Amino acid sequence: MSLGGEKKIVVVIGGGVAGSLVAKSLQNEANVSLIDEKEYFEITWASLRSMVEYSFAKRSVITHSEYLPHAKIISSAAVDITDTDVLTKQGNRIWYDYLVVATGHTQNTASTKTEKINQYQAENEKIKAANSILIVGGGPTGVELAAEIVVDFPDKKVTLVHRGSRLLEFIGESASKKALNWLTSKKVEVILGQSVDVNSASDGVYRTSGGETVTADCHFVCIGTPFGSTWLKETILKDNLDSRGRLMVDSNLRIKGHSNIFAIGDITDIPELKQGYLAQEHAKVAAKNIMLLIKGVENDHKFAVYKPATKALALVSLGRKEGVAQFPCLSIAGRIPGMIKSGDLFVGKTRKGLGLQPDI
Ligand SMILES: Cc1cc2nc3c(=O)[nH]c(=O)nc-3n(C[C@H](O)[C@H](O)[C@H](O)COP(=O)(O)OP(=O)(O)OC[C@H]3O[C@@H](n4cnc5c(N)ncnc54)[C@H](O)[C@@H]3O)c2cc1C
Numbered sequence: 018m019s020l021g022g023e024k025k026i027v028v029v030i031g032g033g034v035a036g037s038l039v040a041k042s043l044q045n046e047a048n049v050s051l052i053d054e055k056e057y058f059e060i061t062w063a064s065l066r067s068m069v070e071y072s073f074a075k076r077s078v079i080t081h082s083e084y085l086p087h088a089k090i091i092s093s094a095a096v097d098i099t100d101t102d103v104l105t106k107q108g109n110r111i112w113y114d115y116l117v118v119a120t121g122h123t124q125n126t127a128s129t130k131t132e133k134i135n136q137y138q139a140e141n142e143k144i145k146a147a148n149s150i151l152i153v154g155g156g157p158t159g160v161e162l163a164a165e166i167v168v169d170f171p172d173k174k175v176t177l178v179h180r181g182s183r184l185l186e187f188i189g190e191s192a193s194k195k196a197l198n199w200l201t202s203k204k205v206e207v208i209l210g211q212s213v214d215v216n217s218a219s220d221g222v223y224r225t226s227g228g229e230t231v232t233a234d235c236h237f238v239c240i241g242t243p244f245g246s247t248w249l250k251e252t253i254l255k256d257n258l259d260s261r262g263r264l265m266v267d268s269n270l271r272i273k274g275h276s277n278i279f280a281i282g283d284i285t286d287i288p289e290l291k292q293g294y295l296a297q298e299h300a301k302v303a304a305k306n307i308m309l310l311i312k313g314v315e316n317d318h319k320f321a322v323y324k325p326a327t328k329a330l331a332l333v334s335l336g337r338k339e340g341v342a343q344f345p346c347l348s349i350a351g352r353i354p355g356m357i358k359s360g361d362l363f364v365g366k367t368r369k370g371l372g373l374q375p376d377i
Pocket residue numbers: 030031032033034035036052053054055061062063064065093094095096119120121122123124157158245248281282283284291292293294295296332
């Protein structure tokens with residue numbers, strides 16, 4: 018624990034969209050430690066572009082030390098939380114005055130920036146070498162990847178298989194239809210209402226649950242991953258997990274019953290879409306409230322309140338120039354959403370938000 022007059026100790030677990038921003042916001046005000054199982058922050062919404070153009074990852078995969086010159090970076094998974102400290106897999110105990118849990122979704126990924134860029138290079142070579150590609154999953158990741166491939170490699174045959182009855186089920190039906198029409202206009206074969214077990218493929222032939230066959234030289238699985246909360250079941254926060262494994266927070270983003278522990282980002286039970294721009298808003302609220310606590314404010318009415326986003330707002334890029342946008346009352350497709358997102362995919366903007374040059 019910090020002694021009187023010394024800076025308070027803030028520990029952030031998880032260096033994703035939410036954790037990186039809260040750590041950056043507090044690094045000059047407190048002794049901040051960021052615990053992340055990997056050494057870098059990745060701008061996830063640029064990851065599909067990095068698969069077709071792997072050099073894109075040089076700007077969108079950012080080593081934590083680049084934007085956290087005044088924080089301590091601990092590259093290890095957190096495995097336990099007590100009332101006073103966090104234990105890492107490497108066996109370090111890190112004391113905290115204030116703790117922020119931001120472990121989002123599980124990611125089975127490279128641990129260093131170099132490894133991550135090499136991974137993108139390998140995926141890029143896999144795409145270039147294939148004449149036909151199967152994409153499993155028709156959420157934003159699968160749709161964006163299919164679009165990136167057909168725009169950059171129009172001669173490749175792309176098949177997208179999706180279990181649901183429509184693409185992009187997280188947004189409205191008309192936006193789904195626009196994405197479907199766009200993909201089919203680019204000759205992507207879209208199979209809805211079916212799944213594929215990629216492990217049962219033989220000689221490049223994949224069987225769908227509906228008995229159809231898809232022939233492809235390679236595949237990419239683009240389905241969601243579980244919340245990064247399994248490890249919390251053995252910690253003091255075990256009773257704060259809901260039935261889906263999300264941390265239950267109050268309107269100040271504190272975990273109920275733990276006045277010095279916050280949770281932000283996808284890991285929370287906030288009733289809204291799990292999106293990065295919302296995770297960034299959580300980070301701003303948590304940073305404000307931790308600053309107030311550091312200053313000794315105890316009156317709850319002074320704390321910043323997070324209001325869940327009730328209206329759907331989403332932008333799905335369709336290659337480098339087009340996209341589909343879901344606004345609260347309408348959806349649009351084509352060049353206008355493309356102008357907002359698809360060129361730079363908000364990479365420069367996100368880098369600026371972390372205090373970095375937009376370009377390198
Ligand atoms: C391909 C893709 C495209 C997307 N596109 C968009 C988009 O266009 N717009 C948008 O708004 N949102 C988009 N999203 C969603 C957005 O990325 C998430 O909402 C956002 O990443 C959530 O941030 P987070 O900080 O809560 O979690 P994450 O970004 O998932 O970060 C979690 C962090 O915790 C770390 N971690 C996990 N467990 C532990 C542990 N035990 N110990 C230490 N560290 C741990 C991980 O290494 C990771 O760094 C996209 C997501 C993906 C996957």
